Amino acid sequence: MRLASRTRPRRGVPERDAALVRELVAAVGAPNVRTDDAQRALLRRDASVFDGGDAGPVCFPRTAEEVQAVVRAARRHGRAVVPRGAGTGLAGGAIPLGAPVVVSLARMTSIGEVDRDARAVWVEPGVVNLDLTRHLRPLGFHFAPDPSSQQVCTIGGNVANNSGGPHCLAYGVTNAHVLAMDVVLPDGEMARLGGLDPEPSGLDLRGAFVGGEGTLGIAVRIAVRVTPNPPxxxxxxxxxxxxxxxxxxxxxxxxxxxxxxxxxxxxxxxxxxxxxxxxxxxxxxxxxxxxxxxxxxxxxxxxxxxxxxxxxxxxxxxxxxxxxxxxxxxxxxxxxxxxFGAIAQIAPDYYLHDTVVPRSRLADVLEQVYAIADRHGLMVMNVFHAGDGNLHPLLLFDAREPGMLDRVHAAGADIIEASLAAGGVLSGEHGIGVEKQAYMDRMFTPDDLDHQNRLRRAFDPECAANPGKVLPTGHSCADIQQLSSAARGLWV
Amino acid sequence: MGLTGALAERRDLVAFADEVGADGPVAVEGSRTRWSVGGEPIPGVRLVRAPSGVSAYLPEEMVVCVGAGTTVAELSSVLASSGQRCALPARGGTVGGAIAVGEQHLDVLGRGTLRASVLEVRYVSCDGRLVRGGGPTVKNVTGYDLPRLMTGALGTLGLLAEVILRTNPVPAASTWLRADGADPFAAFDALLHPSAVLWDGASTWVHLEGHPGDVAAQAAVLSRIAATTEVDGPPPLPPHRWSLEPSAIRGLTGRYVASVGTGLVLRDEPQPLRPPDAASLGVAARMKREFDPTGRLNPGRDPARR
Structure with missing residues (x-):
């Protein structure tokens, strides 16, 4: 992967944003709009190795209607919007590119009453994954997707990333656990996608939206399936x-x-x-x-x-x-x-990969992964969702060594190639974000990618939602800004 | 080998794409099991058939790659030979037809939803090109989710040629029980993962599947709620599918068979239209323009009339 030069965030919010900020304040109230450098710096990056983008004004809406008002204000000023959960993503999906309005869903944390007939509950996107399961457990249920970041990651982020976790082997990833959503579309309209009924009318836009990495709109209310606790x-x-x-x-x-x-x-x-x-x-x-x-x-x-x-x-x-x-x-x-907390004992930096291979090829591909790391002079550790064939090779290094990041990325590229050659896919649960855009054409033809782009455009014709993610350069909304990469802590 | 490799090298898929071509209205014909769902194709439209046959089946990976024109019965018999099954409905028809309609199996609680089982779609676009969405592995979040979009789209965005489906082992034991006078909601609450709980307003039918000891234990749980009789299968099902929120089946009147916990209801008359909201219809209209601007794919059918 080519490493681009570092893009420095602007200091302060420029004068031309004054009118935008006034409208955002009108939408959510002055205490819920932040333009200071400290807050914007905090949201420049996520848990990926990428060093971050440039956040514009940051909003903390408390209701679906406030999210709608923020999106509409941004749209009036021609500014993109990037939704933000806990920022635990590992593919750079939440990194703001081009100084967009950042919409933190952290203050939308209510959990509705469990509908026992439907085995479902409506929740707001800022609810923390493990908090939901803790809330449900005494009622006899839990939320099945359990990513390793579940102590901090949010349901809205799980929806955006179609998150997995160890127990998705039997119970399925997030998409199988989202029945319906109220979504603020990039044009500011509110849509109900899916339904609690088994065969909702119309296209399955719910299914298309999950895993959209924030590029299709913002889920503001989510009806998730609750799973009975096993005896x-x-x-x-x-x-x-x-x-x-x-x-x-x-x-x-x-x-x-x-x-x-x-x-x-x-x-x-x-x-x-x-x-x-x-x-x-x-x-x-x-x-x-x-x-x-x-x-x-x-x-x-x-x-x-x-x-x-x-x-x-x-x-x-x-x-x-x-x-x-x-x-x-x-x-x-x-x-x-x-x-992954344990890794810090061994090396200051690490880069976690996420590919899937057919289970019968696990042993072969793992041997290749060890050989690839040796070839590039890196230490690799493997801890992974073996039942799904979901590999998580973890490359350990010290980023202060000259040329080290280039070797890390070269090894990563080799791991991706080995996984694809074994009949695998680019990502099992972390998503594409900015991390794997450049590899999309290794798995898909130009026609395949063109159709993915059409799906995106139908939701977001004006590239107003989280631009610069998922699809590779040359597709609409893809070309916006390069990032630099650095290493830091993460979950897997 | 059908799981991986370039679609352009697959003669059967290329022939189907050529047949669909790039001009004029075209509709796919399967077994006509669900011919009028969402509206019938316009009269005189040119009909094509999707490729059929299982092109790859790896039971140990729990995946099968199958032509959209294959009958569900044929696929089921191939899977059964390795002790497996899939989420496609038992009602028959073709694989592509069932997926295009998005119809769930009556045992959806036990088998999982159809939409979650479609791992990869290979379809012909409105301009006659072969397109692939999704991937061949059981877990995959690479890019936008075209398999979900195509499931239930009634072939209005692309014509399914071949799909990769997730399969599952057939449980060791299976039994249907009828419980007369049972509260079906109490039964649903008391059981862990029943495959189906059906209710006609008087009797409850329960499908239990799993290990023999578990099935026996669950049957005992049910018999503490009401007297049970072992039966051959579900009751006769009225012809029309209704999709309701599961709590709405508490208030049903007339003749029906309702699936507790899912909200699927079978009735003698068709369900009134229940259009999505205006904003969703706006996205759907843009989706149609993106995927089929001239409206040549399965004209006359509309997922919002399903």
Missing amino acids: AVRTLLASFSQVRDAANTVSAVIASGIVPAAMEVMDQRITRAVENYVGAGYPLDAAAVLLAEVDGLPDGTAHDADAIARIAREQGATEVRLAADDRERALLWKGRKTA
Whole structure:
């Protein structure tokens, strides 16, 4: 990937924005419009490696109608709008390009009453993913998508990114859990997409909108599906002396007709880092560990857990352990979900990749990933959603070393090529953002991309929503500004 | 191999694209199972048939690549030979027809929604070109979601040639139970992941699937709510599909079979139109102009009249 020169954000909001700011203040009130350098600097970037863009005025609407008023004010002044959740995205999707109005949904956090007949609840976009599940759990439900950033990421961000998480293996990614949305379109109109009914009339604009990375409008009310809490859960930890054996276990489990709730693999480097960090009880001598979870009713979970243990042993597992109780299960998952906090012990910087390959190719592609890192003189760790074939190679480095970022990006490009060559795709859950625009034509023909562009244009004919994202250069709304990249902390 | 590779190298797909061409009104004919959903194609329109047959099936990946002209029955029998199934409705017709209409299986609670099962679409555009959207893996967020857009679009944005679908294992045990006098909403609440809970205002039919011990345990849960009888399957279903918010089925009168938890209702008369709001229709109209500016694809049909 070519690294462009650093774009410096402007200091202060220019005089020409005075009229715009006045209208934004009229829309949401003076305390909810920020133009100061500190606030704008805070929202210049997200959790990706990219160093950031340039935020214009920042608004904090409290209602759907205020969002609508902000979008309309921006439109009157010909300014783009970028929605903002928690900023945990890893592909640069929330980075403001071209000094747009940034719309933070952080103050829209209400959760409606659960509709038990529909197994659905209306929520506002600023609700934090884990807060929703905490709210639902005593009622017997949870929100199934559980990205590793779930302690901070928001439902609106999940919708924009079609977020995944370990438990999406059995339950599906965000798109399967969004029934309806009220959306402020880029022209300021409010539309109801989808519905609580099973076969809503009209085109499935709800389905098209989810994963739109903020380029199709702003979801201001979201009806999400709630999933009943499973009465039985079994969590297994299997250790392997070779990464290949762990990967082969994953594809053998799926081939046997079992779809576990989650199947996660961690290699030795990451396992050791996590063990030092949280003491999750992972074995330090294993080349890889597989964390598998089955849930549902008691009979099926017992049967499936036994079958997974047997398959793991057949594939060469050196140890298979069943979590004895909820405390041990929670600890095993804590290890997995804090994996990236543990990295800071090893290297100052890291770059997380996100590709998907067919499960049967996991072992081969992983070997290539290790070889690619060696070739570029980088350390790589692997912790990934193995059940979905969703790889997350993590390249560790010190950005202060001259030429290092070029090597990191060259290795990343090789990993992407290896994944595509194995019949995979560019992104499993992080999205395209600004990170992978340049690779879109490796997966799609010009006609394919032209049709994606048509979908976008139907929502946003004037490139008013989060321009410069997803589609590669040469498509409408794609050419706006280059970014530089730097490394920092992230979730996976 | 049908899962990956350039569409331009697939002779059957190229032949279909050539047949669709770039001029004049054209409609796809399958089995005519859902011929009038959203309006019938205009009289005299040139009819084409999509390619048929399974071009790749990888049970261990839980994906199948199948021509849109394949019958659901043929696909189901191929999947069954490997102990798998998919979310397409059992009512029959072709794969492409069911996806174009966006019709759910009666067991949607157990099988998952149709729209979530469509991983990749390969279709012919209004100018006769082959276009691919989505990807062959079970997880994918690469770019805009054309598979979702094409599902339920009644072939008005592109003509489906081939799709990659997610498959699932057939559960080890399956049983239909009828519970007379049961509160169907209480039954739905008491069961974990039933595949279907149907109600005609008097009796409740429940489809349980899973491991044998779980199915037996769930049947016991149901029998504590009302006396149950094992039956062969669902009751006879009236012909017209209604799509209601699930809570609205509490107030139904007349003859119906309603799916508790989903809001699908089968009745003797068609559902009145329920058009989307003006802003959604505006996006849909722009979508049509973007994908088919001359209105040549399946003229006469309109997803908002579905």
